[in-house]
Amino acid sequence: MRKPVLAGNWKMNKTRDEAISFVLQVNDKLPKGIDCIVCAPSIILRDVVKRADNLKIGAQNMCEAEKGAYTGEISPLMLKDTNVEYVILGHSERRTMYNETDETVNLKIKKALEVGLKPILCIGETLEEREAAKTEEVLKRQITLDFKGVSFDDPLDVIVAYEPIWAIGTGKSATSAQAEEACGYIRTVLSSIFGPKFAEEIRILYGGSVNTANIGELASQPDIDGGLVGGASLDSGSFLELCHALKTNRKY
Ligand code: 13P
Numbered sequence: 001m002r003k004p005v006l007a008g009n010w011k012m013n014k015t016r017d018e019a020i021s022f023v024l025q026v027n028d029k030l031p032k033g034i035d036c037i038v039c040a041p042s043i044i045l046r047d048v049v050k051r052a053d054n055l056k057i058g059a060q061n062m063c064e065a066e067k068g069a070y071t072g073e074i075s076p077l078m079l080k081d082t083n084v085e086y087v088i089l090g091h092s093e094r095r096t097m098y099n100e101t102d103e104t105v106n107l108k109i110k111k112a113l114e115v116g117l118k119p120i121l122c123i124g125e126t127l128e129e130r131e132a133a134k135t136e137e138v139l140k141r142q143i144t145l146d147f148k149g150v151s152f153d154d155p156l157d158v159i160v161a162y163e164p165i166w167a168i169g170t171g172k173s174a175t176s177a178q179a180e181e182a183c184g185y186i187r188t189v190l191s192s193i194f195g196p197k198f199a200e201e202i203r204i205l206y207g208g209s210v211n212t213a214n215i216g217e218l219a220s221q222p223d224i225d226g227g228l229v230g231g232a233s234l235d236s237g238s239f240l241e242l243c244h245a246l247k248t249n250r251k252y
Contacts, residue, residue: 004219004250005159005203005226006243007037007120008233009060009088016044020051025236027053031247034226037086038233039120042074045082058086058120061094064107066115076115087112088228090146091122092165102145109150113157120159120228121146122207123186127166135164136185143189152194155201160186161228167208169230176214179206180221187223212241219249226250 014022019040030036032054039058040048049057063073079087089112090105105121112119123142125135139162152158162182167174174182183204191199206218207228218224226246232238 001252002201002203002225004034004246005037005205006034006239006246007039007058007086007159007161007205007226007228008239009039009091009207009228009230010041010234011060011093011230012041013234014041014044016047019044019048022236022239023048023051023055026055026240027051029240030054031244034243034247034250036239036243037120038239039086039088042079045079045084049083056086057084058088059084059117060088060091062087062089062108062112062117064104064111066111076111076117079117080115084117086118086120086159088161089119089121090142092124092163092168096165102142105146106148106150109146109158113150113152118157118159120161120205122161122163122228124163124165124168124182124208130164130166135182139182139186140189143186143193147193152198155194155198156203159203159205160190161205161207162186163207163228165208169209171209173209173211173214173218174206176217176221176224179218180223182206183221183223210242212238212245215242215245216249219246220251222252 037056062076094100125138203225205228210227210229211232
């Protein structure tokens with residue numbers, strides 16, 4: 001049985017004080033038996049890591065290079081040095097606003113694994129692609145290119161998040177059936193690349209307007225191991241509710 005994951009992506013939100021107060025509020029109220037992760041802005045990662053207890057911490061992006069002339073970038077070695085465990089890679093906001101390609105995402109995944117960070121890879125289609133019935137084609141292409149030449153010692157070293165772009169920040173979540181269909185398909189593609197054992201063990205999340213009202217139904221789908229949550233992860237009470245609801249509803 002796969003351990004469920006509730007990962008909050010704070011995006012560009014929270015000051016240092018707000019982040020610390022969040023961590024102190026959730027620390028001793030998190031459910032056991034699931035991985036609760038917060039991906040915080042890089043400038044406050046050290047403050048958050050220092051205070052996190054059962055909460056796991058991730059970054060939201062990193063450079064594919066370790067060091068050098070990359071003004072404004074975040075080095076994977078610096079993230080590692082800050083003791084974060086996870087790093088979101090290939091988020092659609094990075095792909096669309098900052099021109100990240102499958103090639104750069106691929107380099108970042110390789111580098112993250114090399115330095116001992118666990119990537120949370122985000123993939124997903126646009127509304128136009130869904131309406132043109134291209135969802136599976138897009139997911140397959142992203143998985144194939146983003147994981148090209150990557151080998152894993154352990155399926156738990158990576159998480160894949162299915163985040164349809166049309167559902168992010170729109171209040172319009174995919175239905176649990178749509179999300180399950182896509183996550184199941186992702187598992188099938190991963191099985192064809194890395195083998196059935198890997199595909200059975202890797203955690204696959206759904207992201208896109210997840211909230212306290214829909215997490216239960218999403219989490220009760222066989223191939224959805226949890227959520228990658230933006231807006232609803234910002235409030236500590238809502239984050240705790242999501243974590244507990246995930247644990248209660250995840251039966252697979
Ligand atoms: P929302 O939950 O705000 O739709 O954001 C989803 C997301 O992009 C998480 O990475």
